């Protein structure tokens with residue numbers, strides 16, 4: 001044997017051992033659910049059960065819903081995201097315990113092995129963990145107090161009036177056909193811009209405004225984002241730090257840095273004296289200067305990341321609720337008529353003006369929006385990571401720190417046990433009596449417990465105002481372009497339709 005065949009043998013043996021060890025590393029977790037007697041589909045090496053999701057063949061929400069139905073009668077089932085075990089909860093009692101009663105064991109949405117050090121825009125309230133989340137949440141909570149919401153009404157009403165101008169123009173131009181996905185996004189971009197940042201984003205007047213373009217670019221699914229998400233899902237998030245990888249196009253990072261700088265300057269110079277989200281950040285920054293301890297908690301990068309999440313969460317989820325609601329109202333004319341009647345009566349009784357207190361008491365409107373959020377929850381699944389050892393009641397499943405679970409919001413909202421004929425749009429499901437007859441944990445479009453959506457009340461006010469303006473001026477119906485059923489975009493964290501929703505608008509004379 002020559003020296004080189006010897007070397008080839010040694011190298012081949014080393015490669016074989018390395019591959020074997022890698023294979024062992026990838027698969028050593030796969031026995032977990034079987035060992036505990038937890039049902040679940042068989043995983044395959046590398047992707048676990050997420051192959052179709054990562055390859056873009058199936059949206060996550062459809063995958064989870066299908067398994068939720070398959071394990072009918074079970075309290076939970078187990079899957080693997082890559083090599084990471086993930087328990088998906090079916091029992092609303094456990095859902096409620098995890099989110100509310102035993103929250104101290106499930107503080108976080110992301111595990112410690114996911115760092116956002118080099119992707120600074122993602123180090124925001126939604127992703128933050130433990131004490132840092134708690135500290136920031138308490139500082140940001142005053143953003144949407146009742147007093148502040150009352151004072152935001154002038155801006156919210158103004159944006160809704162601009163929406164009507166936009167719709168009138170579109171109707172004349174496009175023969176009554178309106179892309180409600182786009183127009184709702186323009187409305188909510190302008191509203192969050194005015195109410196949180198004190199800026200005129202101008203999206204309704206110019207669909208290619210800087211803000212609207214940024215909003216669109218953030219939600220473009222690129223391969224880079226898919227790969228980064230997958231690396232995080234399979235627990236290798238630290239690699240992203242190592243290679244200093246960022247998920248969004250560079251201009252988005254510059255956009256939010258500039259947005260923060262400009263709006264803070266406006267506040268500091270007195271040019272903008274509103275008591276808005278930016279004023280909360282200015283206060284945070286000033287407190288920080290005086291308090292050495294806080295310095296590391298609220299850096300400029302963290303403030304920038306939170307500007308990002310308030311903008312993104314503030315416009316996309318509310319826009320999707322408005323467009324899904326119009327879609328259902330177009331298909332269910334009798335509900336639309338009943339809602340219009342309530343809107344007209346409310347406007348008539350209040351000289352045509354909507355205030356926070358009037359909006360708050362529109363009961364039927366609440367029922368219609370809740371039914372929309374039941375059928376089309378913008379955030380269709382939620383994650384929680386164990387922060388303190390926890391055993392599920394009456395079970396042998398124990399979570400150790402870092403173990404993950406998923407709450408299948410969409411599947412719970414479509415479970416015929418709680419919502420008979422779940423594909424039927426029926427706001428009567430949300431009368432007080434019907435609401436109280438369902439178990440806790442079966443209606444959670446905004447999440448629940450201390451980590452519940454911080455923008456819930458603001459979202460409801462802007463959605464109600466926008467719908468009131470539109471339905472008092474236009475009748476909405478389906479047209480040839482309206483999809484019969486809505487298909488969801490694969491690789492989207494949100495419940496995004498594959499095609500824009502187009503409806504026919506007719507002016508009420």
Ligand code: HEM
Nearest residue numbers: 125126313314317318379445446447448451452453455459
């Ligand atoms: C219809 C509209 C909206 C829906 C359906 C929605 C839904 C949600 C959901 C499901 C969560 C996770 C809650 C949990 O884990 O328990 C969440 C969190 C959050 N939402 Fe919303 N949201 C909406 C509007 C908004 C608005 C308007 C804003 C801001 C202006 C906002 C900002 C946030 C933030 C910052 C978090 C993270 C909260 C935390 O971790 O402390 N959302 N939202």
